[in-house]
Amino acid sequence: MDVVGHFINGKTVADSDRTQDVFNPATGVVQRQVALASKATVSQAIASAEAAFPAWRNTPPLKRARVMFNFKQLLEQNSERLIQLLTNEHGKVLDDARGELIRGIEVVEFACGAPQLLKGEHSKNVGPAIDSWSEYQPLGVVAGITPFNFPAMVPMWMFPIAIACGNTFVLKPSERDPSTPMLVAELLKQAGLPDGVFNLVNGDKEAVDTLLTDSRVQAISFVGSTPIAEYIYATGTSNGKRVQALGGAKNHAVLMPDADMDNAVNALMGAAYGSCGERCMAISVAVCVGNETGDSLIEKLKPQVEKLKVGNGTTAGNEMGPVITQAAQERIKGLIDSGIEQGAELVVDGRQLQVAGHENGFFIGGCLFDKVTHEMKIYQEEIFGPVLCVIRVDTMQQAMQLIDDHEFGNGTCIFTRDGEAARYFSDHIKVGMVGVNVPLPVPVAYHSFGGWKRSLFGDLGAHGPDALRFYTRRKTITQRWPSSGVREGRQFSFPS
């Protein structure tokens, strides 16, 4: 059976002492294995990145950007291959995989602007014959640790910008869908990236802990679940590293009584059930203001959820594929059971769904809960599955209080025709990314992505201006050249 190895110093490296199965979630069949890197292999990847750093740091930003232009073209030329691999290991439908890839390419396009973005600031004559400027220098070796749900896009939130800024990179992608990042590594080499600038190690906690504690690694970008994000932030910062750790989410959509309900229902279908709910920006709670709003939403949503086309992501016309693993399927079903036990009303039950010809696939049909309350587990926890919870409140203030009280603060949105309400909501809500009649307010590549509260540990988000700050360090230089006739006197007061 094929074993996906590592990519170190421009070469594929096998290290198969420990391996893990990689499934096709639509069939439940093991298609290959992935190597789990030992400490020594991760150390080798860090050494390769460290050795490549001096030359890459001194490569003019324009030449670094040219590699990114080539890489973008290669991603586009290989897009069908990439999305097939992605769907085969993740399960999401091909169109969704294509959307993910495009979003990743947009970050590469942003990184192509590095020469302009790194220009710095200059001030002439800050004192007599003294000039001063600030420049943005790369950090050195930086690492990225990424989740299963966006195996193409989330790594591309990180390494294109890190590399364009002059850093060298070690990526530790998810061990559950490793083939797409591996192909991406090969494309980077084809694009002309010097060996060692980008390295990839597959692995689990052993690989991650090596990255977190090795003093040669200057910074860590992490995206994944909140408990691990918190661990990464605490361990990485206590080892002297700069860390950004993006965590889990529970994203609420508020439906006001004046909302265009047909539009809101269409928007919620995609936002709650797209990618089987395995998106950190998925809407998992619909908060209806007023009982009539709740009744109208359930009436319109129920038949749509029942009609969802669920099956293999590679089959055209399917809207939703399987979840990632059998363990995820069981965990989600367990949470649905807890919702029923705690008194929520399961309006659509997808637990028994069978997909003909795919009896061993990790499928769950769309589920819809009504009359959910805040103390229920299905409300408190991130389900990360195709389950939408409807909560009914009386006022917009109550809806906002509910959202503000939740531990997560990744994304939210409001559906309304009332500009004043929308403006108040977006101004005051304690969430990092807000949509107004936009269900998935995922910022474009030239803005930054990041939640609040326990959805982000650290100060800076992904891509956009935050990423430039994260992957560089400011240095401010103050300079005077002796000019004829000007003599320095002795001065003991603070320069002013």
Ligand code: NAD
């Ligand atoms: P995960 O936390 O299980 O894994 C993420 C990464 O951490 C993987 O590379 C994994 O190998 C590693 N890891 C797992 N357990 C570890 C441990 N004990 N010690 C060290 N490393 C460990 O997350 P996942 O299941 O792959 O992804 C889904 C989660 O990611 C969801 O919670 C989702 O909300 C979140 N997510 C967040 C964002 C965001 O931008 N905030 C984006 C995508 C996904």
